Amino acid sequence: MEEPSRIDGPGLRADARRNRGRILVAARAVFAERGIDAPMATVARRAGVGVATLYRRFPTRQSLVRAAFAQQMETCARVLTEALADPDPWRGFQRLFETVCELQREEQGFPAAFVAAFPDSAAEHAQAREGTERDLMTLVRRAQAVGALRADFHPSDLVVALLSHCGLVTALPHDNAASRRLVAYLLQSFRAEAARGALPPPSALSLRDLPLAAGDSQRQRPPRA
Amino acid sequence: MEEPSRIDGPGLRADARRNRGRILVAARAVFAERGIDAPMATVARRAGVGVATLYRRFPTRQSLVRAAFAQQMETCARVLTEALADPDPWRGFQRLFETVCELQREEQGFPAAFVAAFPDSAAEHAQAREGTERDLMTLVRRAQAVGALRADFHPSDLVVALLSHCGLVTALPHDNAASRRLVAYLLQSFRAEAARGALPPPSALSLRDLPLAAGDSQRQRPPRA
DNA sequence: TCACAAGTGGACGACACCGTCCACTTGACC
DNA sequence: GGTCAAGTGGACGGTGTCGTCCACTTGTGA
Numbered sequence: 001m002e003e004p005s006r007i008d009g010p011g012l013r014a015d016a017r018r019n020r021g022r023i024l025v026a027a028r029a030v031f032a033e034r035g036i037d038a039p040m041a042t043v044a045r046r047a048g049v050g051v052a053t054l055y056r057r058f059p060t061r062q063s064l065v066r067a068a069f070a071q072q073m074e075t076c077a078r079v080l081t082e083a084l085a086d087p088d089p090w091r092g093f094q095r096l097f098e099t100v101c102e103l104q105r106e107e108q109g110f111p112a113a114f115v116a117a118f119p120d121s122a123a124e125h126a127q128a129r130e131g132t133e134r135d136l137m138t139l140v141r142r143a144q145a146v147g148a149l150r151a152d153f154h155p156s157d158l159v160v161a162l163l164s165h166c167g168l169v170t171a172l173p174h175d176n177a178a179s180r181r182l183v184a185y186l187l188q189s190f191r192a193e194a195a196r197g198a199l200p201p202p203s204a205l206s207l208r209d210l211p212l213a214a215g216d217s218q219r220q221r222p223p224r225a
Numbered sequence: 226m227e228e229p230s231r232i233d234g235p236g237l238r239a240d241a242r243r244n245r246g247r248i249l250v251a252a253r254a255v256f257a258e259r260g261i262d263a264p265m266a267t268v269a270r271r272a273g274v275g276v277a278t279l280y281r282r283f284p285t286r287q288s289l290v291r292a293a294f295a296q297q298m299e300t301c302a303r304v305l306t307e308a309l310a311d312p313d314p315w316r317g318f319q320r321l322f323e324t325v326c327e328l329q330r331e332e333q334g335f336p337a338a339f340v341a342a343f344p345d346s347a348a349e350h351a352q353a354r355e356g357t358e359r360d361l362m363t364l365v366r367r368a369q370a371v372g373a374l375r376a377d378f379h380p381s382d383l384v385v386a387l388l389s390h391c392g393l394v395t396a397l398p399h400d401n402a403a404s405r406r407l408v409a410y411l412l413q414s415f416r417a418e419a420a421r422g423a424l425p426p427p428s429a430l431s432l433r434d435l436p437l438a439a440g441d442s443q444r445q446r447p448p449r450a
Numbered sequence: 451t452c453a454c455a456a457g458t459g460g461a462c463g464a465c466a467c468c469g470t471c472c473a474c475t476t477g478a479c480c
Numbered sequence: 481g482g483t484c485a486a487g488t489g490g491a492c493g494g495t496g497t498c499g500t501c502c503a504c505t506t507g508t509g510a
Contacts (some may be wrong), residue, residue, distance in 0.1 A: 013456060039497060050459035055499060115396045157410070159500060160393065160403045168385065169391005171340045178385045178428035185382070188421060189414035196413060203403035238477060238486060264467060275489035280469065451510100458505070465498080475488070480481105 020057050022047040027068040031109030036065060069113045072103050080135055090148035093139055094187055097158070101165050105179045111166040150195040154202035159188050245270040245282050252293040256334030261290060295337045297328050305360055315373035318364055319412055322383070326390050329406045336391040375420040379427035386411050 012020065026047035030038045040061065044054040058064035079099045083092030104111045137157055143149035165182055172178050188194055237245065251272035256265045266284065269279040283289035304324045308317030329336040361380055368374035392408055398401050413419055 015507065016457060019344040019457085040499085041497075044459095051499080052501085053458055059499090156403070157406060158258055160407050161410075163396045163403075164389035164393040164407055167395060170392060171388045172428075173432070175428050175430065177426055178381070178388075178430060180425040181382060181427055182385050182389055183470080184424045185386075185411060185414040188419055189410040191421065193421065194413055194419045195414065196418065199409045200405040201402055202399050203397075205397070205400065205403060210467075240477065241487060244487085265469085266467075269489095276469080277471085278488060279488080284469090320487075453510090454506105454508095455501090456505105456507080458504100460501105463499100466503085467488095468495080469490085469493100469502100471490105475486105476484105477486080480483085 016057075019047070019049055019053055021056060023049060023054055023064075024068050027064055027109070028109065031065070031068065031112070032107070035113040037061070038107050040064075051206050059209050065113050069110050071105070072110050075103060076100055077132065080132060080139070083139055084135055089139060089142035089146055093143045093149060093190075096139070097161065097187060098164060098183060100182050101179060104162075104166055105176060108173060114166050115163060142190075147192055149190060150192045152195065152199050153190055156203045156205040157190070159205045160203060214217055241282075244272070244274055244278055246381050247283060247288075248274060248279055249293050252289055252333070253334065256290070256293065256337070257332070261337040264288070265289075290338050294332070295334050297332055300328060300330050301325055302357065305357060305364070308364055309360055314364060314367035314371055317370045318374060318415075321364070322386065322412060323408060324407050325387060326404060329387075329391055330394050330401060333398055336394050339391050340388060369417075374415060375417045377420065377424050378415055381428045381430040382415070384430045385428060432439055 009018070023043065026049075027043050030043045030046055034042065040054060043049055043064070044051045048053070054064075058067060076099075079096050083089075083096040086095070087090035104114060133155075136158065140149065140153060140155050140158075144151055144153065165179065165186075168182055169175075169179050235242065241332060248268065251274075252268050255268045255271055259267065265279055266276055268289070269276045279289075299391065301324075304321050308314075308321040311317035311320070329339060356391070358380075361383065363376060365374065365380050365383075369376055369378065390411075393407055394400075394404050
């Protein structure tokens with residue numbers, strides 16, 4: 001009410017803003033090297049900052065993760081807009097998928113952030129997600145209308161594809177060839193000509209389940225070496 | 226030398242063997258619910274056993290994981306044998322992929338075990354893996370010779386596909402529809418008729434990187450809610 | 451230049467998990 | 481039934497992370 005969350009945004013003292021920036025850089029680096037649940041203290045040390053400063057700026061690990069990858073999230077949203085603007089809807093669709101996968105591949109830690117849970121941002125970003133979802137639906141319909149995207153493609157299939165790719169790059173963080181190969185296979189199977197026989201029914205997933213535009217998701221936990 | 230590892234196998238006292246069994250059941254349950262790095266003490270408690278007993282039987286978490294999912298690993302190996310025996314190599318290939326994915330889908334925690342690292346079993350299971358690898362190669366060649374599997378399919382693509390599916394079911398543990406959908410898409414894109422345009426070069430992966438037959442792999446870490 | 455609110459660092463208590471140790475129990479074999 | 485090695489449970493010390501608290505520093509606006 002009174003404090004409109006000056007925890008982030010501007011309105012910070014100059015040195016504080018500088019530190020905030022350093023923390024985000026350090027967070028991306030540390031998350032890339034040691035995974036998304038690296039100790040907070042490690043991030044602080046790398047940023048040349050005390051733990052207290054880190055916690056003051058980002059009270060939860062989640063808020064740090066979200067802020068650290070906000071730029072990637074925005075890129076995803078922008079790419080969707082560009083895809084919609086493309087006169088060739090299939091090319092738009094293809095670029096959308098390829099670009100998001102490229103982001104997942106390049107920014108270590110982003111994939112993990114991508115599937116990690118952000119249950120509290122649900123209300124907050126509801127409209128953003130709905131807009132994104134509508135846009136995606138439009139893109140899919142157009143690409144189908146042109147006869148490029150198979151008719152039985154369901155918007156949730158994009159979520160499925162992105163999450164799988166995400167899992168792959170998490171398992172093999174440095175194997176770009178594997179990632180590219182999967183992307184190519186999936187794109188080919190999304191083409192209308194590839195349709196042979198019926199597919200099993202689509203998942204009930206929606207964008208709600210995937211933070212394409214700083215949204216959020218569900219989930220449990222994976223392994224460890 | 227002197228003690229030929231009676232830690233597992235028979236030769237255990239009756240009560241000890243009973244406990245061992247209980248531990249494995251408990252481990253599968255706990256891994257399914259809380260992920261593969263749930264506290265050892267939780268597994269012990271669930272098995273109605275002290276921690277010491279657990280550690281005596283399975284000195285490392287890895288050995289516990291491996292033992293807990295040994296059955297699933299064996300099933301994978303058996304399915305490969307069956308696939309080779311199938312007069313229709315494509316049907317064999319298809320069943321192999323579908324069955325392994327089904328295992329990943331059904332046994333929570335198995336996918337995580339599947340991608341988790343088992344660096345020390347490398348030497349130990351070297352022959353088993355090589356045999357598996359050769360079998361797989363044979364299966365692929367046969368399916369290609371028949372004109373069913375696309376000519377540019379590379380054995381490592383199976384690893385890629387399995388790891389992606391693994392990631393998907395880890396992210397969405399209860400969404401069978403999503404899993405089935407992905408499997409269907411991938412199988413269709415592996416068909417010879419689906420080939421349109423060149424694929425990017427295959428990954429350098431081999432079965433070495435995937436514990437199809439109780440083998441092992443590499444890796445780093447994923448997220449956490 | 452000064453005063454003070456904003457910002458800072460690191461020590462600290464709480465907590466969770468690990469893996470070992472040891473005194474006690476129990477199954478197997480005579 | 482008696483002996484004893486095999487087996488057992490739980491307490492315990494060690495380690496690593498969390499998140500807070502508070503005395504100190506520093507930027508800002510007058």
